Amino acid sequence: xxxxxxxxxxxxxxxxxxxxxxxxxxxxxxxxxxxxxxxxxxxxxxxxxxxxxxxxxxxxxxxxxxxxxxxxxxxxx
Amino acid sequence: xxxxxxxxxxxxxxxxxxxxxxxxxxxxxxxxxxxxxxxxxxxxxxxxxxxxxxxxxxxxxxxxxxxxxxxxxxxxx
Numbered sequence: 438x439x440x441x442x443x444x445x446x447x448x449x450x451x452x453x454x455x456x457x458x459x460x461x462x463x464x465x466x467x468x469x470x471x472x473x474x475x476x477x478x479x480x481x482x483x484x485x486x487x488x489x490x491x492x493x494x495x496x497x498x499x500x501x502x503x504x505x506x507x508x509x510x511x512x513x514x
Numbered sequence: 515x516x517x518x519x520x521x522x523x524x525x526x527x528x529x530x531x532x533x534x535x536x537x538x539x540x541x542x543x544x545x546x547x548x549x550x551x552x553x554x555x556x557x558x559x560x561x562x563x564x565x566x567x568x569x570x571x572x573x574x575x576x577x578x579x580x581x582x583x584x585x586x587x588x589x590x591x
Contacts (some may be wrong), residue, residue, distance in 0.1 A: 461518065
């Protein structure tokens, strides 16, 4: 795992944070994953420690939860 | 306001997030403010919308709260 991943679910809080993160670090430095559309990646996100979206999974494995859009359990439903 | 500001209070969650943010965007692109040591900047942070630390104040005025270390009210005490 060498790249930062931004997990979100399309909520307004997520979109706002996505824009801010892309402004900060550049679109080429982050993979954007929409868990609402790509539900088969929810398990991967949970395993990494993502409890809510939007969240950033760092290359070193740390998870940073950004504000609060939705819990990962809500996305599954 | 043209620079991103990272507000923290020295808590373990803050320090971890600080390292991650500096890795992501580079130390020269972010001002680090320790509100526990620099209490006269608490009012500025609150006015910008910071409710807890660690938090990033973006150049566009958006605030992103990162995980949760301490509420800004706790820092004042």
